[in-house]
Amino acid sequence: GAVVSQHPSRVICKSGTSVKIECRSLDFQATTMFWYRQFPKQSLMLMATSNEGSKATYEQGVEKDKFLINHASLTLSTLTVTSAHPEDSSFYICSAKRQGPADTQYFGPGTRLTVL
Amino acid sequence: GQQVMQIPQYQHVQEGEDFTTYCNSSTTLSNIQWYKQRPGGHPVFLIQLVKSGEVKKQKRLTFQFGEAKKNSSLHITATQTTDVGTYFCAGRTRSNYQLIWGAGTKLIIKP
Numbered sequence: 559g560a561v562v563s564q565h566p567s568r569v570i571c572k573s574g575t576s577v578k579i580e581c582r583s584l585d586f587q588a589t590t591m592f593w594y595r596q597f598p599k600q601s602l603m604l605m606a607t608s609n610e611g612s613k614a615t616y617e618q619g620v621e622k623d624k625f626l627i628n629h630a631s632l633t634l635s636t637l638t639v640t641s642a643h644p645e646d647s648s649f650y651i652c653s654a655k656r657q658g659p660a661d662t663q664y665f666g667p668g669t670r671l672t673v674l
Numbered sequence: 675g676q677q678v679m680q681i682p683q684y685q686h687v688q689e690g691e692d693f694t695t696y697c698n699s700s701t702t703l704s705n706i707q708w709y710k711q712r713p714g715g716h717p718v719f720l721i722q723l724v725k726s727g728e729v730k731k732q733k734r735l736t737f738q739f740g741e742a743k744k745n746s747s748l749h750i751t752a753t754q755t756t757d758v759g760t761y762f763c764a765g766r767t768r769s770n771y772q773l774i775w776g777a778g779t780k781l782i783i784k785p
Contacts, residue, residue: 567772568771592716594716599722601716601717601718602709602719649773651773662778663711663778664775664777665775667773
């Protein structure tokens with residue numbers, strides 16, 4: 559079946575640094591990718607919708623200058639957390655939508671970010 | 675690599691009939707989570723199962739976690755139109771604590 563990968567799986571960084579997270583669809587082309595943030599035992603909070611070749615659409619309350627999203631190709635989207643702070647520590651999950659009759663969404667395994 | 679197989683991909687039921695979706699992991703899990711995604715929406719967290727053999731109920735929904743912590747099921751009794759959507763399981767691995775997602779089961783209520 560379709561696979562979505564994320565890299566890195568876990569990252570620890572110092573406050574003030576930037577961290578880039580990659581999301582790849584391994585065996586299909588994804589014109590749309592989603593970035594979520596999740597706190598323990600809570601629902602996925604949609605941060606932004608990333609469309610290949612165009613600017614990402616951010617959800618209300620998500621700072622676009624802080625969470626930079628680049629959907630460079632049909633198989634790769636990146637999320638860069640700029641000037642990270644401890645409150646940015648979270649689990650970040652991406653998903654990719656596979657076009658077709660079912661418009662199926664496939665989820666990545668997540669990236670755990672810890673900002674010291 | 676680590677996988678979670680979820681079946682069936684689709685299930686068509688008459689309103690009032692039961693619905694079940696199953697997840698099987700290739701490795702032992704730390705815990706398993708279940709989500710519901712309505713058409714056009716985004717996944718909503720339903721529950722997390724942690725203990726071997728655990729069974730939890732939420733009204734008409736029954737969640738089970740297998741004794742070996744490698745499989746899980748979600749059963750809905752007497753489906754209603756509000757149950758329509760895609761149900762995902764996601765298992766958290768012991769080794770690297772990532773979430774491995776099932777492909778989802780789409781519940782469709784026949785008109």
